[in-house]
Amino acid sequence: MTPDNHNGLRKKTQEKLFCYFCGSRLTEKQIEGRRRLFCSRCNRPIYENPLPATAAVVFNENREILLVQRNVEPKIGQWCLPGGFVELFEEPEKACLRELTEETGLEGEIDYWAGNALSDSPVYKSVIVMGYGVKNVRGQLKAGDDCDNAVFFKPGADMPPIAFRSHLKILENALAGETMRKNARAGTLSLDLSDPGCFGAYVITSGLHTELAKKACGAGARVLQYREKRANRGEMLKIACEIRKITAASNTLFIVNDFIDIALLAGADGVHLGQDDIPIAEARKITPPGFIIGVSTHSLTQALEAEKQGADYIGCGPVFATPTKENYPPIGPDTVKQVIESVHIPVVTIGGLDLDNIPLLRKVGARNFAMVRALQKNTETVIEKINQEII
Numbered sequence: 001m002t003p004d005n006h007n008g009l010r011k012k013t014q015e016k017l018f019c020y021f022c023g024s025r026l027t028e029k030q031i032e033g034r035r036r037l038f039c040s041r042c043n044r045p046i047y048e049n050p051l052p053a054t055a056a057v058v059f060n061e062n063r064e065i066l067l068v069q070r071n072v073e074p075k076i077g078q079w080c081l082p083g084g085f086v087e088l089f090e091e092p093e094k095a096c097l098r099e100l101t102e103e104t105g106l107e108g109e110i111d112y113w114a115g116n117a118l119s120d121s122p123v124y125k126s127v128i129v130m131g132y133g134v135k136n137v138r139g140q141l142k143a144g145d146d147c148d149n150a151v152f153f154k155p156g157a158d159m160p161p162i163a164f165r166s167h168l169k170i171l172e173n174a175l176a177g178e179t180m181r182k183n184a185r186a187g188t189l190s191l192d193l194s195d196p197g198c199f200g201a202y203v204i205t206s207g208l209h210t211e212l213a214k215k216a217c218g219a220g221a222r223v224l225q226y227r228e229k230r231a232n233r234g235e236m237l238k239i240a241c242e243i244r245k246i247t248a249a250s251n252t253l254f255i256v257n258d259f260i261d262i263a264l265l266a267g268a269d270g271v272h273l274g275q276d277d278i279p280i281a282e283a284r285k286i287t288p289p290g291f292i293i294g295v296s297t298h299s300l301t302q303a304l305e306a307e308k309q310g311a312d313y314i315g316c317g318p319v320f321a322t323p324t325k326e327n328y329p330p331i332g333p334d335t336v337k338q339v340i341e342s343v344h345i346p347v348v349t350i351g352g353l354d355l356d357n358i359p360l361l362r363k364v365g366a367r368n369f370a371m372v373r374a375l376q377k378n379t380e381t382v383i384e385k386i387n388q389e390i391i
């Protein structure tokens with residue numbers, strides 16, 4: 001970090017000397033809590049802000065990272081991520097892709113946000129770098145503007161030092177988020193949650209989880225929830241990763257009950273939370289954009305509150321008495337009807353459901369049916385009948 005000078009301003013190699021409005025020589029003045037450049041003629045401070053720049057994180061198929069060797073100051077001759085300054089009125093994402101093409105000849109698409117980082121610069125004073133992961137990279141690799149070389153390096157010992165701390169931080173962010181992104185099926189989400197009947201049969205596993213998952217996915221289940229109340233967490237993670245593979249192959253949405261950490265580590269599409277679990281707003285702080293959060297509700301009041309808090313869907317039940325959720329009084333089809341008519345997110349009915357009572361729930365407008373026990377036998381038939389609306 002550049003030390004402060006005696007005026008409390010960062011020491012700088014290139015000072016602004018003249019006002020860019022009137023051309024008068026600038027002075028310094030204490031304004032709004034800090035020493036700022038000041039034009040006595042215009043009688044106004046000259047505000048200075050960090051300059052916005054972008055950096056692209058590009059991996060090739062061998063997990064090597066793209067770096068460029070600079071032929072301009074600052075840090076001429078050193079290596080950094082491709083990227084550069086945002087032009088006036090240009091979206092940062094566009095700037096990032098443009099700079100990537102200018103410097104390396106490659107084209108690509110923005111994949112994920114890799115964080116912002118601030119750099120001190122002897123030339124530009126302060127630069128705020130916006131980092132983006134870039135995917136689907138194509139074209140002929142060829143060093144272009146501002147660099148002599150553009151090369152993919154294996155992260156680690158083989159890689160030259162990175163010239164800017166901000167770029168290093170962005171690269172670290174990208175590497176840290178890699179597992180999650182690799183597991184997550186970004187952009188392949190098959191369900192449209194604005195459709196109130198998007199789920200149909202909502203499969204909840206119990207007992208032999210992976211076997212049930214295979215059967216359910218084979219039968220075309222659109223969503224599957226891994227629900228485990230007893231196993232240790234290490235075991236759960238292994239099973240969740242297995243289920244992730246099974247559900248990914250059939251494009252089935254994968255939700256983990258209760259445990260956000262397991263959901264994230266297994267690359268699930270979402271988590272299902274109970275009334276006593278972490279609040280939705282807190283869960284959103286540690287989950288990626290688009291991560292699905294469902295919430296169990298047991299009354300109209302809870303349903304409305306969950307919608308207000310930003311749940312993507314709600315569970316509504318137990319509709320009928322069930323040993324799977326003891327100590328919860330059944331809410332009955334009338335409350336289900338009220339809930340369906342009151343909220344605007346998908347409502348998943350749950351609790352004591354089977355092929356015999358689902359027609360009754362269809363009559364009150366229910367279109368999503370979650371089951372535990374009724375899926376233990378004839379799994380495929382039950383799912384197919386519900387999804388084909390045969391019952």
Ligand code: TZP
Pocket residue numbers: 296315317318319321322323324325350351352353370371372373374
């Ligand atoms: N939440 C409300 S009822 C229920 C849950 C998890 C259990 C449903 O199990 P079953 O066996 O389908 O009645």
Ligand code: MG
Pocket residue numbers: 257258272273274277
């Ligand atoms: Mg729960």
